[in-house]
Amino acid sequence: MLAKRAGMRLAWVLSWGPLGVALCPAQGVDWSGSIQQAFVSGRQKSDYRQGERFNRFQLTASSGNWTAKASYWNYSFCHWHELDNTTLGYSVGNTSAEVGRFLLPVGQVTWDNQWYSNFVFVPLIESHTYGDQKLLERTTLGAKVQTIQGNDTYEASLTSSNELVSHLFADKLNRVSLRWSRYHNGSIVGLSGFFDTDTLGSEEQMLMFDYRWTVPHWIVTTEMAAYQAPGTRMAGYVLDVNHRPKNWQDVTLAFRLERKSTMRTSPSRQETWTAAVKTRLPWDMTLLTNYTGGPGTNQVSLGGPWTVGLYKTIRF
Numbered sequence: 001m002l003a004k005r006a007g008m009r010l011a012w013v014l015s016w017g018p019l020g021v022a023l024c025p026a027q028g029v030d031w032s033g034s035i036q037q038a039f040v041s042g043r044q045k046s047d048y049r050q051g052e053r054f055n056r057f058q059l060t061a062s063s064g065n066w067t068a069k070a071s072y073w074n075y076s077f078c079h080w081h082e083l084d085n086t087t088l089g090y091s092v093g094n095t096s097a098e099v100g101r102f103l104l105p106v107g108q109v110t111w112d113n114q115w116y117s118n119f120v121f122v123p124l125i126e127s128h129t130y131g132d133q134k135l136l137e138r139t140t141l142g143a144k145v146q147t148i149q150g151n152d153t154y155e156a157s158l159t160s161s162n163e164l165v166s167h168l169f170a171d172k173l174n175r176v177s178l179r180w181s182r183y184h185n186g187s188i189v190g191l192s193g194f195f196d197t198d199t200l201g202s203e204e205q206m207l208m209f210d211y212r213w214t215v216p217h218w219i220v221t222t223e224m225a226a227y228q229a230p231g232t233r234m235a236g237y238v239l240d241v242n243h244r245p246k247n248w249q250d251v252t253l254a255f256r257l258e259r260k261s262t263m264r265t266s267p268s269r270q271e272t273w274t275a276a277v278k279t280r281l282p283w284d285m286t287l288l289t290n291y292t293g294g295p296g297t298n299q300v301s302l303g304g305p306w307t308v309g310l311y312k313t314i315r316f
Helices: 114-118 124-130
Strands: 012-017 020-025 030-044 047-063 066-075 080-083 086-092 095-103 139-149 152-159 175-184 187-196 205-215 218-229 232-243 251-263 268-281 285-293 306-315
Touching: 139 175
Parallel strands: none
Antiparallel strands: 012 020, 030 047, 030 306, 047 066, 066 080, 066 086, 086 095, 095 139, 139 152, 152 175, 175 187, 187 205, 205 218, 218 232, 232 251, 251 268, 268 285, 285 306
């Protein structure tokens, strides 16, 4: 992302965040932003589904140890819109803290901003959220802290379990999330989970294991999760293989295997596999084509077995 330095040096900077407004010293402000747009068309059996549009607006400003982020996106087909990663953060050395609306620190969501970005497939939580099961909100309200000690990274957050996407303030802080990860020779292994403090054992809780293996031209990731909510128990895993051919740096070949089992009044099992080709085009555009098969094919999101997406990013 391109960054521009403000031409006028400011003595103070007014930072806006979802939990308040902060006035902090500034030795110049670095700012950057982007607008992401996408159009996705799919086919399920003989029916075409069109008009699935995605828009995301991002803005980041940093000065000294302070960083303010604001992000808003909407997905037209399911009329979903939300503040997405809107925080005010402060960092010292290898420790950082944020307040606001952010991604819950579980599983692969903490690695990168990989949604329609660096990877072909969304993380396991996103897959459940936008598939046949609504597992979690994409973002949550509260505060989190992260510290790095050698090859180990520790993250903890205290958030709300029932926030609404239109709210800037949490009604109550009753969900604790914890994550540990270790990096070693191109691999990352992580263990994370969350639980609700006021109704421990009876409300939503999750335990997740994730692993990432990276070598030149290959990225292999896996996530395994066990999830419980009132009346529902769910377990699942995904295995992703991403390959970028040596002579085709603008092309990524990807394969995903996914399995979900749900224990309710009538237990169900869903298995799908997806093959995809992601091509980077001129003018910061991306073309993504994928085909999904398996017993759970009729319940996949974004149109069905055949999906074609065109993504455009404007950076400033």
